[in-house]
Amino acid sequence: MAVLSLPRALLLAGAALPLLGFAQTITTQEGEVIPANEITVAPAAEVVQDEPEPAALQLTDAVLANLTAYQLSNIELFLFDSNTTSTSVKRTEVGDCKVYPGDARWPSRLVWSVFNLLSGGALIETVPIGAVCYPNSGVYDSAKCQNIIDNWTQSATHASDPTSVMSPLFQGETCMPQNGNSSHCTLGGFPSYAVKATSVYQIQLAVNFARNMGLRLIVKNTGHDFLGKSLGAGALSIWTHNLKTIKFKKSVKTPSYSGPAIELGAGVQVGELYAAANEFGVTAVGGECKGVGVAGGYSAGGGHSPLSSKFGLGSDQILSLDVVLPNGRFVTASETENEDLFWALRGGGGSTFGVVTSILVKAHPKMNFSGLTWTIMAGPDTANSNDVFWQAMYAYWAKFPEFAAKGSYGYGSIFPTGTGYMWSMNPWLVPGMALADFKAMVQPLFDEWTAMGFSFTPVFFEHDNFYDTWSTGHFPTEAVANSNLRTASRLFPRSAWANETERVAMFDAVRSVVEEGSALIQYNMNPAAPAGTPASGANSHWRDAVWFGIMGTGWAPGISQAELEAVQRKITDDWMGRLRPYGPGGYMNEGDVMEPDFAEAFFGTNYDRLLQIKRRVDPYDVFWAPTAVGSERWKVAGQPDWLTLQTGKLCKVSN
Numbered sequence: 001m002a003v004l005s006l007p008r009a010l011l012l013a014g015a016a017l018p019l020l021g022f023a024q025t026i027t028t029q030e031g032e033v034i035p036a037n038e039i040t041v042a043p044a045a046e047v048v049q050d051e052p053e054p055a056a057l058q059l060t061d062a063v064l065a066n067l068t069a070y071q072l073s074n075i076e077l078f079l080f081d082s083n084t085t086s087t088s089v090k091r092t093e094v095g096d097c098k099v100y101p102g103d104a105r106w107p108s109r110l111v112w113s114v115f116n117l118l119s120g121g122a123l124i125e126t127v128p129i130g131a132v133c134y135p136n137s138g139v140y141d142s143a144k145c146q147n148i149i150d151n152w153t154q155s156a157t158h159a160s161d162p163t164s165v166m167s168p169l170f171q172g173e174t175c176m177p178q179n180g181n182s183s184h185c186t187l188g189g190f191p192s193y194a195v196k197a198t199s200v201y202q203i204q205l206a207v208n209f210a211r212n213m214g215l216r217l218i219v220k221n222t223g224h225d226f227l228g229k230s231l232g233a234g235a236l237s238i239w240t241h242n243l244k245t246i247k248f249k250k251s252v253k254t255p256s257y258s259g260p261a262i263e264l265g266a267g268v269q270v271g272e273l274y275a276a277a278n279e280f281g282v283t284a285v286g287g288e289c290k291g292v293g294v295a296g297g298y299s300a301g302g303g304h305s306p307l308s309s310k311f312g313l314g315s316d317q318i319l320s321l322d323v324v325l326p327n328g329r330f331v332t333a334s335e336t337e338n339e340d341l342f343w344a345l346r347g348g349g350g351s352t353f354g355v356v357t358s359i360l361v362k363a364h365p366k367m368n369f370s371g372l373t374w375t376i377m378a379g380p381d382t383a384n385s386n387d388v389f390w391q392a393m394y395a396y397w398a399k400f401p402e403f404a405a406k407g408s409y410g411y412g413s414i415f416p417t418g419t420g421y422m423w424s425m426n427p428w429l430v431p432g433m434a435l436a437d438f439k440a441m442v443q444p445l446f447d448e449w450t451a452m453g454f455s456f457t458p459v460f461f462e463h464d465n466f467y468d469t470w471s472t473g474h475f476p477t478e479a480v481a482n483s484n485l486r487t488a489s490r491l492f493p494r495s496a497w498a499n500e501t502e503r504v505a506m507f508d509a510v511r512s513v514v515e516e517g518s519a520l521i522q523y524n525m526n527p528a529a530p531a532g533t534p535a536s537g538a539n540s541h542w543r544d545a546v547w548f549g550i551m552g553t554g555w556a557p558g559i560s561q562a563e564l565e566a567v568q569r570k571i572t573d574d575w576m577g578r579l580r581p582y583g584p585g586g587y588m589n590e591g592d593v594m595e596p597d598f599a600e601a602f603f604g605t606n607y608d609r610l611l612q613i614k615r616r617v618d619p620y621d622v623f624w625a626p627t628a629v630g631s632e633r634w635k636v637a638g639q640p641d642w643l644t645l646q647t648g649k650l651c652k653v654s655n
């Protein structure tokens with residue numbers, strides 16, 4: 001039999017590329033040379049007994065040894081780091097840039113077709129999400145186009161596409177569906193190919209291939225990232241969205257934890273976790289918007305939550321992680337295995353140390369949630385003058401350390417209306433607090449407000465579980481994918497409240513930024529690590545913060561390059577420049593891609609150790625993302641120094 005001996009059942013239907021099988025061959029045990037195609041070559045996976053998906057199918061030495069023995073053409077491109085010959089390793093070492101489409105060393109279509117065979121048909125050549133709106137794209141479809149335009153602000157539209165992202169700025173706003181009749185569809189910052197990962201072996205293959213060929217490699221889960229980290233021109237992308245395992249474990253014991261836990265595949269989203277936790281009768285930690293990827297960028301970057309004042313950051317929930325390393329090997333990191341990685345992967349940032357395939361997180365008991373919402377208007381023709389609005393805001397800000405200490409999550413947004421402000425609290429809540437206690441906590445502030453003539457109408461709530469608290473209208477609806485918008489953020493430490501003069505100067509600085517047109521999305525919370533949490537690589541600035549503020553602004557389409565530069569510099573240099581003295585930290589997941597000292601702002605005191613670990617596990621920089629640990633060595637070519645888009649070659653920074 002000329003068929004490789006992997007189970008045929010593993011063959012997946014639907015190869016996405018035309019297979020030019022005749023040029024690719026394998027040699028049978030009888031010495032016959034036959035074409036390599038979906039019939040003769042099974043996916044490069046070994047079934048691992050007792051492992052559930054996605055780890056049930058892994059790329060192993062045994063699989064590669066078989067494929068080598070069968071002399072499958074080009075198999076050396078898929079070997080692990082330890083097995084690569086000097087020539088293939090050299091590919092990574094010689095180039096000044098990652099290999100790019102059009103380069104002599106860019107893989108031929110034949111090579112891509114071998115990859116597709118070995119990955120069970122998981123390779124997808126990129127067609128930008130908006131291409132169906134472009135009459136000359138070859139895939140024009142007016143009904144599909146209309147659907148994408150109608151659903152553009154829904155995160156699911158982008159999460160379910162292999163390459164679409166929710167900050168289109170960083171792909172160059174190319175091939176936007178809304179512009180189908182007036183421009184051409186180009187790839188811009190989109191990757192060239194994506195692997196639709198459903199099993200670990202496909203991720204291992206992609207990592208080995210990218211490393212051996214010197215390709216740019218990216219990881220896209222949902223595409224929520226605000227800094228362009230799930231994009232990259234000329235890249236191979238690993239798309240983790242379909243890794244959807246959710247499993248409840250009644251009792252898990254680690255050196256620091258004993259209790260229930262939930263195992264989450266890399267693609268599980270906040271809404272899916274919350275619904276599952278509700279069914280299991282427990283409370284799980286995630287973000288506020290339903291579409292964010294819990295085990296992806298969210299917990300890799302720390303992850304703040306409505307529950308953070310009680311249970312810490314998203315990354316503090318993690319008991320262990322399964323991860324494909326830059327060398328292609330699949331390992332577990334926990335308190336007792338690969339301890340350095342366990343430390344780094346919890347908060348040290350996505351797309352840096354490997355591809356996380358699943359995480360095991362703590363599950364907390366069900367509890368009551370009390371809180372309130374409001375919408376307050378200020379400005380002419382409203383109940384509040386702008387002066388009283390700011391007076392009221394200062395009174396609220398002044399109590400942040402106190403509210404944080406009581407377990408608050410105060411999540412609000414302030415939008416300039418042109419003549420005044422709209423302040424939505426959505427919501428302010430305290431996990432585990434009874435409504436009477438919550439009302440008592442807020443009363444002194446409300447008394448101050450009443451005395452100053454501030455008009456406000458709180459709407460209180462209490463629920464006996466988190467799912468109802470989250471899903472019954474107290475939180476805003478997730479809306480994404482705005483064009484021409486950029487954000488930045490700051491973490492303000494408790495110590496900034498100690499001196500009243502300095503505290504008021506900080507409030508004045510924030511006020512001045514909002515008065516100049518920035519929105520302010522603010523969070524009052526206490527994201528300290530709860531006692532007993534193992535140390536982690538999460539940004540040290542989180543730990544003493546009581547105020548997290550996201551600011552930023554948009555601009556009109558089609559403005560000149562000089563005007564565009566002015567807006568970008570205003571955000572990074574002027575606005576953030578005013579606030580950095582008070583809040584040196586920023587949040588990497590909701591931060592400024594141009595943050596001047598990103599190592600200090602996004603990682604704090606953990607940067608040096610994170611960098612050491614990065615250099616050890618990824619000496620070739622297989623993984624790179626803007627502002628990620630170790631990213632200083634590379635730069636996207638052709639970008640100005642005031643905004644980095646992902647639309648060019650990734651090249652080494654000359655020194």
Ligand SMILES: Cc1cc2nc3c(=O)[nH]c(=O)nc-3n(C[C@H](O)[C@H](O)[C@H](O)COP(=O)(O)OP(=O)(O)OC[C@H]3O[C@@H](n4cnc5c(N)ncnc54)[C@H](O)[C@@H]3O)c2cc1C
Nearest residue numbers: 221222223224225229287288293296297303304350351356
């Ligand atoms: C509407 C909205 C609401 C948000 N709400 C919150 C919130 O409440 N709390 C909060 O903390 N943050 C919030 N965020 C920010 C969010 O945490 C980040 O955007 C985060 O990066 C999203 O991760 P993702 O995996 O879903 O997105 P992606 O954009 O797909 O990935 C983000 C980064 O993580 C990397 N990555 C993804 N998966 C993996 C993996 N398996 N292994 C290795 N690297 C991986 C990617 O390469 C990329 O660098 C919000 C963002 C948006 C747009």
Ligand SMILES: *[C@@H]1O[C@H](CO)[C@@H](O)[C@H](O)[C@H]1NC(C)=O
Nearest residue numbers: 005006045046060062063066
């Ligand atoms: C390798 O090939 C041998 C001989 O055909 C087969 O018995 C074995 O199961 C294969 N192993 C793997 C992991 O594919």
Ligand SMILES: *[C@@H]1O[C@H](CO)[C@@H](O)[C@H](O)[C@H]1NC(C)=O
Nearest residue numbers: 061064065068079080082083
């Ligand atoms: C790769 O190296 C490992 C040891 O690190 C060895 O066991 C394995 O057989 C090698 N595989 C191939 C295909 O050479």
Ligand SMILES: *[C@@H]1O[C@H](CO)[C@@H](O)[C@H](O)[C@H]1NC(C)=O
Nearest residue numbers: 133142145177178179180181
């Ligand atoms: C493009 O033009 C066609 C025909 O006029 C129209 O039906 C369609 O809605 C337009 N598409 C967009 C994205 O504006």
Ligand SMILES: *[C@@H]1O[C@H](CO)[C@@H](O)[C@H](O)[C@H]1NC(C)=O
Nearest residue numbers: 368369433434435462463464
């Ligand atoms: C929990 O909230 C419910 C309302 O959903 C309320 O009836 C109940 O008394 C609360 N329990 C506690 C212990 O506060």
Ligand SMILES: *[C@@H]1O[C@H](CO)[C@@H](O)[C@H](O)[C@H]1NC(C)=O
Nearest residue numbers: 498499500501502503504505
């Ligand atoms: C508070 O800060 C101001 C301005 O930096 C300074 O002049 C003053 O001495 C400080 N007050 C105290 C009590 O430290």
Ligand SMILES: CC(=O)N[C@H]1CO[C@H](CO)[C@@H](O)[C@@H]1O
Nearest residue numbers: 143146147148149150151154
């Ligand atoms: C979730 C959502 O808004 N879906 C909408 C997508 O667009 C179609 C129209 O093209 C609507 O019918 C759906 O409701």
